[in-house]
Amino acid sequence: MGKPSVDLFQGTLDVLILKAVSWAPVHGYSIARWLQQTTDDVLRIEEGSLYPALHRLEARGLIEAEWGLSENNRRAKFYRLTVKGRKQLRVEASTWARFAGAVASVLGATTQPA
Amino acid sequence: MNTEAWRRYLRFWRADVEDDVDEELRFHIEMREGEYVAAGLASDDAHTEALRRFGSLASVRDLCYRIGHQRERHVRFAEVMYSVRNDIVFASRQLARNRGFTMAAVLTLALGIGANGLVFGLVNALLLHPLPGVAAPERVVAVNNTHVSYPSYRDFARSSSALSGLAAFSDRNTAVSDGKRTEMVSAAVVSGNYFSVLGVGPSHGRVLSPGDDDPGAPPIAVVSAAFARRFFRDGVDVIGRVVDLNGMPVTIVGIAANDFHGMQLDSPEELWVTIRAWMALAPTSFNGLNLEGRGWSWLSMVGRLAPDATIQQATAALHTSAVNQDASYPDGYQTLAKTITSDNVVSAGQGRDLRNRTWNCRTRHGDSGCGGCNRASHSVRQRLQPAPCTGDEPAPRNRDSHGSGRWTTPPGPAVTDRKRCARARCLSRWPGGDASRDARTVTRNAARRILVRHGRR
Numbered sequence: 001m002g003k004p005s006v007d008l009f010q011g012t013l014d015v016l017i018l019k020a021v022s023w024a025p026v027h028g029y030s031i032a033r034w035l036q037q038t039t040d041d042v043l044r045i046e047e048g049s050l051y052p053a054l055h056r057l058e059a060r061g062l063i064e065a066e067w068g069l070s071e072n073n074r075r076a077k078f079y080r081l082t083v084k085g086r087k088q089l090r091v092e093a094s095t096w097a098r099f100a101g102a103v104a105s106v107l108g109a110t111t112q113p114a
Numbered sequence: 115m116n117t118e119a120w121r122r123y124l125r126f127w128r129a130d131v132e133d134d135v136d137e138e139l140r141f142h143i144e145m146r147e148g149e150y151v152a153a154g155l156a157s158d159d160a161h162t163e164a165l166r167r168f169g170s171l172a173s174v175r176d177l178c179y180r181i182g183h184q185r186e187r188h189v190r191f192a193e194v195m196y197s198v199r200n201d202i203v204f205a206s207r208q209l210a211r212n213r214g215f216t217m218a219a220v221l222t223l224a225l226g227i228g229a230n231g232l233v234f235g236l237v238n239a240l241l242l243h244p245l246p247g248v249a250a251p252e253r254v255v256a257v258n259n260t261h262v263s264y265p266s267y268r269d270f271a272r273s274s275s276a277l278s279g280l281a282a283f284s285d286r287n288t289a290v291s292d293g294k295r296t297e298m299v300s301a302a303v304v305s306g307n308y309f310s311v312l313g314v315g316p317s318h319g320r321v322l323s324p325g326d327d328d329p330g331a332p333p334i335a336v337v338s339a340a341f342a343r344r345f346f347r348d349g350v351d352v353i354g355r356v357v358d359l360n361g362m363p364v365t366i367v368g369i370a371a372n373d374f375h376g377m378q379l380d381s382p383e384e385l386w387v388t389i390r391a392w393m394a395l396a397p398t399s400f401n402g403l404n405l406e407g408r409g410w411s412w413l414s415m416v417g418r419l420a421p422d423a424t425i426q427q428a429t430a431a432l433h434t435s436a437v438n439q440d441a442s443y444p445d446g447y448q449t450l451a452k453t454i455t456s457d458n459v460v461s462a463g464q465g466r467d468l469r470n471r472t473w474n475c476r477t478r479h480g481d482s483g484c485g486g487c488n489r490a491s492h493s494v495r496q497r498l499q500p501a502p503c504t505g506d507e508p509a510p511r512n513r514d515s516h517g518s519g520r521w522t523t524p525p526g527p528a529v530t531d532r533k534r535c536a537r538a539r540c541l542s543r544w545p546g547g548d549a550s551r552d553a554r555t556v557t558r559n560a561a562r563r564i565l566v567r568h569g570r571r
Binding site for chain 2: 027028029032046047048049051052055056058059070072074075076077
């Protein structure tokens with residue numbers, strides 16, 4: 001802890017979730033842990049906000065859910081990406097890459113504004 | 115079945131939103147708790163920390179419930195639409211495969227719907243909305259199957275104490291023109307008290323009044339609201355406009371109340387002029403027919419019962435007047451007392467003049483033996499009322515069963531009904547025809563001449 005945390009932009013959580021479920025079916029808790037580990041807990045996502053976002057994505061048809069057994073043999077709801085969700089992920093990932101690149105090139109600039 | 119029971123029934127195959135959300139969130143918190151316990155926290159502390167990390171459990175749960183229910187509704191709607199679509203596609207294929215059955219089914223439905231619509235239209239017009247626009251239609255009395263002359267009508271109007279008013283009317287098809295466009299309308303020639311007897315007021319301007327019957331009164335007309343809208347597209351300043359009625363100028367003084375369209379079921383009246391104005395306007399059409407003569411029976415009568423008077427009293431009063439008139443004018447063409455009876459004096463607000471209509475059909479298609487007579491022959495029959503009595507005519511040879519006028523035949527070989535009908539049709543094809551001819555003059559040769567003149571033969 002002790003690191004500075006970053007507030008998420010509106011809609012950013014959606015693309016993070018889409019990425020998290022893009023490999024294999026996962027449940028909400030493992031998405032939360034994966035986000036925590038991958039971002040080194042910089043984003044400090046409030047775990048509760050994950051579920052409404054998951055359910056909205058499910059309602060939009062970007063992910064689909066089914067009940068299965070977790071690694072410790074408990075019933076859990078597993079989410080996986082749909083074809084539509086995969087397209088959406090591709091679009092949003094490239095948008096983010098352009099956005100981040102633009103911000104990075106501004107911040108890495110070596111010449112001052114005229 | 116209440117909502118809860120319905121939901122329980124659904125749960126056999128459909129997810130329960132609340133249960134699913136609760137279980138999913140519980141799983142998350144317990145997993146996080148287990149992680150903290152494994153890291154060495156006490157069970158209670160682990161639970162507290164897991165909840166803190168999760169955020170507001172209640173609000174997340176409510177939000178998830180809401181999203182879940184919304185999704186359920188969408189899914190259910192989509193399922194219903196999908197199955198409806200499948201049913202329609204399946205039904206269409208089945209129908210396309212069995213063409214004969216489809217035709218029969220469609221015809222049956224079409225006829226059934228058509229017949230129902232017709233019957234409802236009749237019931238609506240006759241029973242539910244008798245005489246639209248007329249005040250207290252149950253107090254309105256129509257004298258069916260009887261046409262009377264103008265002086266005869268005035269005698270009836272004077273003598274009927276059981277009626278608060280008796281009006282006369284006659285339907286005429288009339289050409290109306292404003293200089294730019296011309297239209298045939300179903301007009302009614304009426305006595306000045308027509309509107310007051312029926313209790314119909316104006317929606318704009320004024321309606322006709324008894325004063326408009328005075329000799330020398332200016333030629334004026336009242337039009338229906340529907341006609342005013344249709345004929346005068348701009349719909350403004352209809353009052354005071356001068357239109358040509360059969361070529362003669364009349365001034366429109368008012369628009370009748372919106373839903374009023376006269377006494378006829380099948381041809382709504384759209385324009386009303388007074389009897390006096392009509393005679394002044396169209397003298398050629400009535401060449402030889404004298405308004406004050408008793409031989410020309412052309413007016414129908416409608417009255418309003420006086421307060422506390424019954425229809426029986428009104429019938430008795432009218433019948434007495436008819437008997438008196440028959441006695442005073444023995445050479446008249448009608449025996450009025452025969453037709454002014456309780457059979458023909460009926461409440462117009464109940465059942466309308468259905469019997470009149472039945473009578474028309476019988477006369478046209480049954481008694482006359484002339485299946486080909488069309489509607490035009492009816493108006494011709496009206497036009498062919500006998501000429502004014504001059505006293506030197508041969509005694510009538512043939513009097514029709516209803517007594518409201520008669521066909522007379524020239525001396526000589528018998529002329530069949532069929533031939534007379536054919537001649538009447540000739541006249542009906544002859545616009546602006548010489549209405550002064552009565553049936554006696556419509557000989558075979560005259561009919562032929564008319565057709566030759568109009569290039570029809």
